[in-house]
Amino acid sequence: MEITHVTIKDLPTILRIERLGFTAEEAGTETQYRDRIEKLVDTFLVAKIDNQVVGFVVGPATKQPYVEDWMYEDTPTNLASGGHQIIFTIAIDPKYRGHSIGSKLLDAVEKDAIKHQRETISLTSLDRNIPFYLKNGFENKGVADSDHADETWYNLVKRLS
Structure with missing residues (x-):
């Protein structure tokens, strides 16, 4: 597996994985992902196996x-x-879940965040995914001030040294 920065060529696969992992209300749109690729290329990573995107992380x-x-x-x-x-x-392609790809993407984000002197890594999560983030060193800071997709989200934070 290889972790690289996103390119616009990755967009169709990213959108497919996004739609497989999130409800229509939760999922980002093509317009949003084009904007993210343009503005966040330095913090938008894709995991590839045999040159095929199998997961990604962005923020x-x-x-x-x-x-x-x-x-x-x-x-x-x-x-x-x-x-x-x-x-x-x-998000990870369902065919590749359970192979630590998500944890490896989080590790890559952390290395880059440390390199750029970030204080924390922060995200929101639905209750069902919290155990994954706790296993990866995040702390649950409680219910987020969010009404995204009309769901209850939790703030998860990992302090960086």
Whole structure:
């Protein structure tokens, strides 16, 4: 498996994986993903097996410590250094789940975040996915101030040294 930065050629597969992993209300749109590829190429990673995208992780580096709903509609530009690494989405093709790809993507995000002197990595999660993030060193900070897709989301944070 290889982890690389996203390219526009990866978009169709990213959209397919997104739709397989999220409800229509939760999922990002093609327009949103085009914007994310353009603005967040430095913090948009894809996992590939045999040159095929099997998973991805994306989010901006911001001054805000938590994901805020407005960010999904108006993608922030990455800070050059410092701040907080936000994760909008981590998604794995269902055929490749259970092979530690998600954990490896989180490790790659963490290495990059440390290199760029970020304070934390932060994301929101539905209750059912919290055990995965706890296993990967995140702390549950409680219910997020979010009404995204009209669901209950939790803030998960990993402090960086």
